Amino acid sequence: MIKRKSIRKIVFDNFIKKFKESNLKITPQRIAILEQVLSSQGHPSAEEIYNKIKKSYPNISFDTVNRTLLTFADIGILDIVEGTGDVRRFDPNDKSHHHFRCKKCERIEDFYYEDYDKLEIPENIKEKFNIKKIRVILEGICDKCISSYSSSETDSNP
């Protein structure tokens, strides 16, 4: 437990550093939003963060939460996960990683694979764009959805 907590603290301190570098004011609300993102597993949407944060900050608006998350993305604290329909989702994992996305429940799971990190970028893409990151997205049906397929339809609760 202690070890886990201290790793989280290092990540948090790093984020605070980025705040300062970008001349962003460190407000209690921003800290709370940041902590919420860090404590949520996976790739939360602004909606999910908003629903959690309003328990401690009842006056906060969805717009504020959403804008704050976009600001975090702007200064490189968070990543925006691309292309999962209407809902924009955020990714606090700043290590080089790849995604598995379930086509059924939209779950996105991180995985690490060095060979993908070293993928060769096509020459015509390199000429045209400034590539900063490689992320491979594998799509399919996740283990949970497969097991709910094979068990009968009566078990419809997640």
Ligand SMILES: [Zn+2]
């Ligand atoms: Zn699934």
Ligand SMILES: [Zn+2]
């Ligand atoms: Zn991720």
